[in-house]
Amino acid sequence: MPPPKQKTETPDPLDVPKAVVNRLSLYLRELRHLLRAGKTTISSSELGSLLGFTDAQVRKDLAYFGHFGHPGIGYRCEELINAIRSILGTDQEWTVAMVGIGNLGRALLGYRGFVDQGFQVVAAFDSNPEKLNGQIEEVPVYHIGRLTEVVRQHNIRLGLICVPAATAQNVADRLVEAGVAGIVNFAPVTLSLPEEISSVSVDLSTELEQLSFFVANREQPR
Amino acid sequence: MPPPKQKTETPDPLDVPKAVVNRLSLYLRELRHLLRAGKTTISSSELGSLLGFTDAQVRKDLAYFGHFGHPGIGYRCEELINAIRSILGTDQEWTVAMVGIGNLGRALLGYRGFVDQGFQVVAAFDSNPEKLNGQIEEVPVYHIGRLTEVVRQHNIRLGLICVPAATAQNVADRLVEAGVAGIVNFAPVTLSLPEEISSVSVDLSTELEQLSFFVANREQPR
Numbered sequence: 001m002p003p004p005k006q007k008t009e010t011p012d013p014l015d016v017p018k019a020v021v022n023r024l025s026l027y028l029r030e031l032r033h034l035l036r037a038g039k040t041t042i043s044s045s046e047l048g049s050l051l052g053f054t055d056a057q058v059r060k061d062l063a064y065f066g067h068f069g070h071p072g073i074g075y076r077c078e079e080l081i082n083a084i085r086s087i088l089g090t091d092q093e094w095t096v097a098m099v100g101i102g103n104l105g106r107a108l109l110g111y112r113g114f115v116d117q118g119f120q121v122v123a124a125f126d127s128n129p130e131k132l133n134g135q136i137e138e139v140p141v142y143h144i145g146r147l148t149e150v151v152r153q154h155n156i157r158l159g160l161i162c163v164p165a166a167t168a169q170n171v172a173d174r175l176v177e178a179g180v181a182g183i184v185n186f187a188p189v190t191l192s193l194p195e196e197i198s199s200v201s202v203d204l205s206t207e208l209e210q211l212s213f214f215v216a217n218r219e220q221p222r
Numbered sequence: 223m224p225p226p227k228q229k230t231e232t233p234d235p236l237d238v239p240k241a242v243v244n245r246l247s248l249y250l251r252e253l254r255h256l257l258r259a260g261k262t263t264i265s266s267s268e269l270g271s272l273l274g275f276t277d278a279q280v281r282k283d284l285a286y287f288g289h290f291g292h293p294g295i296g297y298r299c300e301e302l303i304n305a306i307r308s309i310l311g312t313d314q315e316w317t318v319a320m321v322g323i324g325n326l327g328r329a330l331l332g333y334r335g336f337v338d339q340g341f342q343v344v345a346a347f348d349s350n351p352e353k354l355n356g357q358i359e360e361v362p363v364y365h366i367g368r369l370t371e372v373v374r375q376h377n378i379r380l381g382l383i384c385v386p387a388a389t390a391q392n393v394a395d396r397l398v399e400a401g402v403a404g405i406v407n408f409a410p411v412t413l414s415l416p417e418e419i420s421s422v423s424v425d426l427s428t429e430l431e432q433l434s435f436f437v438a439n440r441e442q443p444r
Contacts, residue, residue, distance in 0.1 A: 018432070
């Protein structure tokens with residue numbers, strides 16, 4: 001018989017530190033690898049050590065969202081995967097609009113990880129859709145001028161911005177006006193967005209700069 | 223006459239919090255936009271407000287590395303750009319090896335931002351280099367079996383891992399053995415690396431999960 005689940009008061013998810021939410025993603029990724037490798041249960045210390053965290057860190061992070069461990073067993077991988085997916089909101093389908101079909105946009109459209117996680121690019125936009133023959137990777141490509149209309153029509157919830165820095169704010173403003181709830185910004189610029197719009201930024205140059213900082217400073221001991 | 227520069231004791235750069243180094247990248251990006259737009263000086267409060275930080279935050283971050291402001295003037299954009307580039311190590315050339323030429327690898331090779339920041343991909347590796355006719359975007363493509371030899375020959379300092387999760391650790395081990403000092407990991411897996419190797423990870427699924435968490439929890443107020 002499974003132990004009785006204790007319902008405790010969980011905090012408002014929006015008050016949870018970003019670093020915790022980030023580690024949830026890492027736990028989820030690791031649990032999936034483990035389950036695929038045939039492992040059905042795992043302890044907090046095993047899970048932590050795979051990621052370089054302590055067992056206390058793992059337990060504390062998960063405690064924000066409820067009780068997931070079983071005495072004498074640890075975590076059941078599949079159960080914890082489902083719980084984390086539900087917390088992260090990736091147990092639902094997310095409709096995505098991609099704006100800008102250059103090199104990066106193309107690569108992202110070909111990236112299986114999106115679909116595997118429930119992110120479905122249902123429309124792409126470019127200022128020159130003709131060059132793409134109206135579709136790419138089975139996703140219809142529209143002229144950027146039709147963004148508001150198409151986003152509303154398909155009730156698209158997330159926007160991916162893959163345009164150059166100079167036009168990114170304009171695209172963001174249009175996506176917000178069209179009604180998206182979240183934006184992933186790949187353009188190397190800080191966007192100004194209304195408070196109710198969630199966003200994440202991915203800037204490859206920034207990542208490389210972080211790396212060069214640490215390598216350069218290791219190589220030149222002061 | 224410029225005010226005299228005060229030399230103060232700066233901490234070991236490796237003790238500087240990662241969040242500070244990350245914000246340096248954002249300051250740099252913003253300063254470049256400003257300089258391109260013709261602005262030659264800026265105050266800490268102006269710079270901060272463009273990025274959503276306070277002026278105190280800007281001053282505190284920069285103070286880790288020295289004194290950069292001029293009384294009555296603020297920061298000189300070009301001077302601060304050069305200082306931050308030197309701190310981040312992007313004033314030097316970085317030779318890069320890219321391993322895995324799938325969709326993402328191709329997009330990254332076509333990404334101008336790398337070259338603009340001093341990152342030069344000098345060799346690419348794939349298990350099937352023939353399909354690429356030996357080069358892509360003017361970068362020579364070698365069979366993965368030649369990784370150690372080529373990395374050593376060209377004294378390559380950074381490795382970009384764009385292979386699937388299942389082979390990423392193996393590729394990382396080979397890069398380390400060949401002598402790289404830093405790794406950018408695009409594979410959705412946590413790598414186990416020697417302590418002296420610096421690394422950054424970019425996992426697009428993780429970024430999307432962060433976004434879906436915040437959107438999902440805004441849309442379902444608890």
